[in-house]
Amino acid sequence: MRLSDCHNIDDFRRLAKQRLPWPVFDYIDGAADDELTKARNTAAFGQCDLVPDVLAGVDTIDTSITVLGRKSALPLILSPTALQRVFHWQGERAVARAAEKFGLWFGISSLATISIEDVGAMVSTPKMFQFYYHKDRGLNRSMIERCQAARFDAIALTVDTIVSGKRERCARSGFTSPPRFTPSSALSYAIKPRWALDYLFREKFSLPNLDTHVSAGTGEAVSIAGYFNSMLDQSLDWKMAQQLREDWGGTFCLKGVMSVADARRAVEIGADAIMISNHGGRQLDGSRAPFDQLREIVDAVGGRIEIICDGGVRRGSHVLKALSAGATAASGGRLYLYALAAAGQPGVERAIALLKDEIERGMKLMGVTRVDQLSPERLRWR
């Protein structure tokens, strides 16, 4: 299977599986417990249908939106994800450059393998920093100050990872950051020599936004669950979130809001946006899908805060459904991560191009020329 054989996100997933050592693939593909929520995140989009209008004159259409104060060429955001250099040696650089090429928002994780400064210098398109609230207050301050200096466009505080989800595939494989070559994992790396050579001989793995303050994850190999459970501040509450927003002083988003009550509180603390998200099913298994939860949140706070529907998106039609149900934008991680793992920057570009094509075709077949014409009227629930 080659890159040119990839015609949808699932194809990239299969190619990624071929190319990655299984502990790395399972870190990307896996989720918590029984992975019910991960499956539901995508299945939820199948519970409703689009109702097209015809004869609408769709020779020119505009797929752009404005979200978090900046324009995006598509109503799609590339969500922040950790450790990208482990998936492909080009890591975050590939994703940043692909996002820039298509005029999209993208995010880097606190656990990014590229520095805030490098991202700031590299791309002009809108960028978000995903903030994990650490016990180490000096580290929190340093991340904020570095994002300010590098002129990041927004910070997203992740609020669904107060402890790590129970990611059983990672527990079985012993996946760590940085990846450890132990006798038991050696085979998985040995049978993917191309990945192993890239990992060993290209730019050295590091977590440059954390390693100024903590050695876990860089100098010291730890499981991701171990990192979250020991480093993140479980006392995080609304007051601390509000204080972080004030310290940052720029566009502020809460990532991982699921309830109507919390969406209302996000408005109260002055957040600009919420990402309705369950972290791609990697945290609380059995929690509701973002798309299922979207309508009640739109009813409660729509128009007062931007609402991003995060997770499960694998098709352009999923984006159109999220927008029809009232989201400002849709976002996702695996939709570009499989492609990154499969083929680096050309992979990510191909994945975005496929989704762009599906969004454009879908809008034309729906008979809309602008995304704001997508409304609840265009959806029917089974």
Ligand SMILES: Cc1cc2nc3c(=O)[nH]c(=O)nc-3n(C[C@H](O)[C@H](O)[C@H](O)COP(=O)(O)O)c2cc1C
């Ligand atoms: C491999 C991987 C790593 C992730 N790392 C982070 C992270 O560091 N911080 C964060 O807030 N979310 C992280 N996420 C969650 C994504 O931002 C996003 O919420 C999720 O991928 C959405 O689900 P989807 O993969 O079905 O699109 C990660 C997701 C994946 C798959």
